[in-house]
Amino acid sequence: MGARHPDLTIIMAHPAWPWIQEQVAVALHKSNVFIDLSGWAPRYIPKELISEASGRLRKKILFGSDYPYISPVTWLEQFQELDIRDESRPLILHDNAAGILNLA
Numbered sequence: 001m002g003a004r005h006p007d008l009t010i011i012m013a014h015p016a017w018p019w020i021q022e023q024v025a026v027a028l029h030k031s032n033v034f035i036d037l038s039g040w041a042p043r044y045i046p047k048e049l050i051s052e053a054s055g056r057l058r059k060k061i062l063f064g065s066d067y068p069y070i071s072p073v074t075w076l077e078q079f080q081e082l083d084i085r086d087e088s089r090p091l092i093l094h095d096n097a098a099g100i101l102n103l104a
Helices: 020-029 047-053 072-080 089-100
Strands: 010-013 033-036
Touching (some): 010 020, 020 033, 020 047
C-alpha cells in the first residue's frame, strides 16, 4: 500500500505482533509509513520495537495511549520505564506526530 500510494501517509496502529519484524521492515523501507504504539501497555510492547525506537525508527514511531483501556497517565508512567534514549522520547511523544499531521 505504501509503495502503491507514495503520497498517502500510513500509520500502522498497534504493534503488529506476531509480525513485528515485517512491520519494522515496512516502516524502514517506505518513507510514508509510520507505527503508532496504541493498543499495548508500554511494558508489553515487543522488545524489537523498543530497540528500534531509539535507533532506526526514532522518527517513525508515534505515541498512542489506547484510551480508555489504558489511561494516558498509566501509559506515560510505563513509557518512562522503557529502555529508550532520552532524545527519542519527545519524537515519539509529540514531534513525529506533529510533523506527520502538519501540526508543527
